[in-house]
Amino acid sequence: MAAALSDLRVIDLSQEVAGPFCARLLADFGADVIKVEPPGGEPGRRLPPLVDDGPEPERSVYFTYLNSNKRGVVLDLEAAADRERLLALVRDADVVVESFAPGYLEGLGLGFAALEATKPGIILTSVTPWGQTGPWRDRPATDLTAYALSGWAETNRFVGRPPLKGSGYQASMYAGNAAFLTTLGAIHYRDRHGVGQQVDVSILESLTEIFGPRFLQAQHGSETPRPSRPDFLSGPVPSADGYFSMTLSRAWFWRDAMTVLGLPELADADSFLNRQSKRDELIARAEPAIAARPKEALFEELAAFRAVSGMVLSADEAFSNRHVRERDFFVPIDQPALGRVEMTGPPFRMSASPWALRRPSPRLGEHTEAVLAELGAARA
């Protein structure tokens, strides 16, 4: 079975999180992705978490995750001879992914016009905090500012506590995911029409796009107010051995959940329909019942009634979750920097053109000579 992108080559000039995740996904579905880094490595090689041992550029767990399935080449784009080598790589490529400050590549003579002159039909995907245009395009930014400006920080909070960002680099991860989709759109267009183009993905716009429902609710005056403390109607609450979440969006979920919790007097539809007005009373009755139960037993019991619930799983718990294991989701691989590990598997499973984890993350410059020789761009 051929992967969907097995005929494509991607040059990944991108750094840190969003662009590398986009290029990783292209690699996962079969593209030959060549990651091009500056001497010393891209900044993503220092992203935490790090492992304790090993040479400095090889210690980032995050980098390893984002760059598996790629080959690694070192080129100094500030040097003319290496810029020529890059163009030689582009001559055999279909897509270039980059995340530099807007105008940086152009300044090096490597803007879209130059790439397109080298390889007609090339697609250049740029993934940056603000996008390629607009008055703030040169401002410094992080995921934190994207959360602040997109509305997500405000909606994530508890009342009385500060607005709250998502964990880790989730804004950048989502933008990388969206950039993957957009790049596939450009590939589709090129397949049909033979024309390449520039794709401009902004991390802020990506995150704001998925704030869309709450944004329209605000204009409809139908926003749900945020709670001031955790409660079982809006998020995880304590179980006997951790935390547990119910989202009882339908009357029959409510009835079955209250029955399972041993609260038949709350099981009638009126309690459900009046839950906003009786909120405090319902919480006071239901939460002790949840707190008395181990989360997995409660989850299984509710599932038997087809009532919606979820266990809060930590990384170690989800790693050994029986459903995920039964589906063979985690995939073993030898990562030179980390040893034999298991990594998360496919985001979706395609019956005819499947995802595959084919190679570990490259050591700095690991494939420089091989790739340049293969592409006829060997150093003079």
Add this chain to the structure above:
Amino acid sequence: VPERPTSGNGPLAGVRAFVLTHAWMGTFSTELLALMGADVIQIESRQRPDSWRTHTYAARVPEVFRDRPEAKHAENTNALYNSVNLNKRSLTLNLQDARGLALYKRLIPFTDLVVENFTSRVLGNLDLDYNTLRSIKPDVILVRMAAYGHSGPYEHYPGIGGTIEPMSGMSYLHGYEDGPPMNSGQMYPDPVAATYAASACLLALRHRDRTGEGQVVDLSMQEANMTMIGDVYLDYAATGRVRGRLGNRHLTLAPHNIYACRPATGGERWIAIAARDEVEWQALCRLAGHPEWESDERFLDNGGRKRNEAALDVLISAWTRDQDADELEERLGRSLPAARVRTGVEIRDVPQQVERGFFARLTHPETGPLDYAGVPFRMSVSQPEIVRPAPLLGEHSWEVLREYLDMDEAEYESLVADGVTGMGAPPGWDGKP
């Protein structure tokens, strides 16, 4: 066979999809296809409207529309549905009625894609599983989304964003440093899985175009979201470390937080501030008017600032407390990451978003002109357009059945009378939930 229609100039112009999606994960995935120019016709039910339209036809129209006589129907005035179904057409078919099912099967030869997010057994119960679809159209692409995918012990367990967030490991990471695990303020796992599903559609289309072969895609919302925190799983696999919650802080950088500013009309004001290197830190000290922070021996380098982050945050908070948040954003924003926290409708006033024309003002037939999150990317050649707001329930039923199946008016009217297709609440609906 009708001419392949296009909606706008997007890269997917010419792609056609009669989809069975609903709620956020499903409809957002096919909205992304529609925003890219595919002709997406969403099959809906008058008997059981999308939960993002309404749970009951008796629900009230939002108060804000009380002066708009056009705003008549709960199912057409829900912000949730209307935000994630741009560029689509709506065809109602009662798939539990033999006539409705037969009509859908007659449409399958015209479709490139079938996309669905029912619980796992529904498609088979409707007699629309992959083998059935393939017997009608051999190269059909079926993209299936479910909470836990389409195999394994939880296959038939129900789940939604609010329970997949905990089951994927995300909730455990999300929250204040001193607080419990939390869910995000909207069901973040939905749009994550939706975006992946749209990519699955494009990959499968490409495979079909190269080989002539269709396929079926199995998307588990749980697994899709686990890949978004794959670094956390890899860290556990490699080192045994279990990541916890950091609030607004960063694993290694400081300062990195959201600080209270002087309250203004309308309430609280907050500003996000981070310094990622010495240049940004020195700029912060200078622009804050606190040069003594820079020479404070606790804060001489990032390592020192991280070790003394609590003390540093006390100092920064004491300073921001009396500052105007907008003025501060303007003063700091060119030199270091600094942005005022926006609420609800305020997000449309961010100059960067305004200048790039990200938000789109669309006139919906019932709710009137409002602002929508627009196309979240720019393409230099095939930039898509938003050509229509979310459809009314069944708005395009007649149009689509005529266009594709040459249905005559008498047949259509008899199907409408039986609730097989048509618009709005079905005949005989008694007004109760």
